[in-house]
Structures are given as structure tokens and as C-alpha cells.
Amino acid sequence: MAGPAPRLHRPHRSDGRHALTLALRADGSLKPAPGVGGEASFEVNTGTTAPHRGQQIRFSTRPLARDMVLAGDSTFAVDAAFTADDGNIAAVLFDEAPDGAATRITAGWLKASHRRGHTALSPVTPGAYHAMDIHIWPTHYRVEAGHRLVLRVSSDDYPEIDSDVPAERVTLKVGERGAELGLRVRGDS
Numbered sequence: 001m002a003g004p005a006p007r008l009h010r011p012h013r014s015d016g017r018h019a020l021t022l023a024l025r026a027d028g029s030l031k032p033a034p035g036v037g038g039e040a041s042f043e044v045n046t047g048t049t050a051p052h053r054g055q056q057i058r059f060s061t062r063p064l065a066r067d068m069v070l071a072g073d074s075t076f077a078v079d080a081a082f083t084a085d086d087g088n089i090a091a092v093l094f095d096e097a098p099d100g101a102a103t104r105i106t107a108g109w110l111k112a113s114h115r116r117g118h119t120a121l122s123p124v125t126p127g128a129y130h131a132m133d134i135h136i137w138p139t140h141y142r143v144e145a146g147h148r149l150v151l152r153v154s155s156d157d158y159p160e161i162d163s164d165v166p167a168e169r170v171t172l173k174v175g176e177r178g179a180e181l182g183l184r185v186r187g188d189s
Contacts, residue, residue: 017071017186019184019185020182020184021180021181021182023175023180023181024040024059024078024151024153024172024174024179024180024181025059025175026038026175029060029061029062030061034175034176034180035176036175037176037178038173038174038175039174040171040174041057041170041171042054042169043055043169044084044087044168044169044170045156045163046163046166048162051155056153056154058153059181060096060148061149063145063146063147064144064148067143067144067145068142069140069141069142069143070105070139070141070184070186071140071184071186072139072140073136073137073139073184074106074135074184076089076091076153076181076182077131077180077182078131078132078134078173078178079130079132079173079178080172080173081128081129082124082126082165082169083126083127084124084168086111086113087111087155087165088109088161088163089112089153089170090107090108090109090152090154090156090157091108091109091152091153091181092104092151092152093107093136093139093149095143095144095147095148096148096150097147098146098147102150105141105143106136106137106138106139106141107136107137108134108136108137109134109157109161110134115130115131115132151181155170
């Protein structure tokens with residue numbers, strides 16, 4: 001039985017850009033095929049420092065066989081459950097070199113109560129999953145062959161924004177019927 005159609009769809013563009021959708025998989029990878037459904041979770045960072053290992057989840061591609069040019073904005077579509085009555089999702093893209101050095105590319109954030117707009121807030125039911133579409137700011141960036149594209153998901157984006165929600169746990173659906181990263185790429189990347 002086939003699952004629902006992906007929420008992210010962008011038609012081929014005449015300017016050489018096209019859509020690439022990568023699924024967040026239970027094994028921490030980013031791949032076109034979603035794999036087995038599951039969950040991934042992290043603790044909210046309530047401090048004023050960068051999130052530590054338990055306060056973030058990282059998903060990455062394999063080392064790229066050829067350059068990938070990100071050209072435009074991206075979208076992170078996720079179903080997230082919060083143990084508190086509100087929460088933040090910060091999605092940050094990195095370029096990770098073979099030696100492990102990471103370069104920040106771009107990011108996007110959304111507070112769960114703002115998922116349907118910023119003027120009429122939507123209640124967040126603790127423990128229930130809420131569909132969130134997070135806009136990631138446009139970029140034009142080349143991830144070189146041999147590097148990995150990494151997505152870090154957390155409640156904050158230190159030092160850009162601090163988490164302003166209570167201590168809690170955030171759980172994401174991953175794999176089949178789970179979170180997707182929608183990219184605009186140039187050429188045959």
C-alpha cells in the first residue's frame with residue numbers, strides 16, 4: 001500500500017533549478033527514499049550556549065559523488081510533538097568536509113504556535129503531533145564532491161536565536177510518512 005504523496009513538490013524550473021526532496025531517516029541519514037518509519041527526539045536547550053549532543057538531532061547525506069549547488073530557498077516539513085504547550089524547531093544546514101569541519105550554509109526557525117501564521121496563534125497540545133512547514137532562507141551555495149550536506153534540528157540556533165520555551169522533549173516523525181527536506185538545486189546536482 002502506497003503512502004501519502006509528499007507534501008513538498010516544486011515543478012521543474014526553466015532557470016536550471018529543480019526540486020530535490022530528501023527524507024530524514026531513522027538511521028540519521030538524508031536520502032531520497034524514506035526508509036522505515038520511526039521517531040527521533042531531543043531535549044530542549046534552555047541555556048544560552050550551543051546545543052549539546054542530546055539537544056539536537058543531525059541528519060546527513062553520504063559523501064557527495066559530485067558537487068551539489070543549492071540555489072534558492074528550502075523547506076523542512078515535519079510532524080513534531082512537544083511535551084510542553086509550545087516549542088521551537090530550528091533547522092540549520094551545514095556543509096561538512098571530509099575532515100569533519102562544518103560550514104554553516106543557511107537556516108530557518110518556527111515556533112509551533114505560529115505554524116499557521118504569526119497573527120492568530122494555534123494551540124499546541126502536549127504529546128500530539130503537529131504538522132510544521134519551516135521555511136529555510138534562500139542561499140546560493142556549492143557543496144563540493146566528497147562533502148556531506150548536514151541538517152541539524154534543535155530548539156535553538158545559537159547564537160542567532162535562543163530557545164524561549166520551557167524544558168521539554170521534542171519528538172519528530174522520521175522515515176516513511178516522516179520529515180522531509182525540500183531543496184532547490186541547480187543543474188544535475
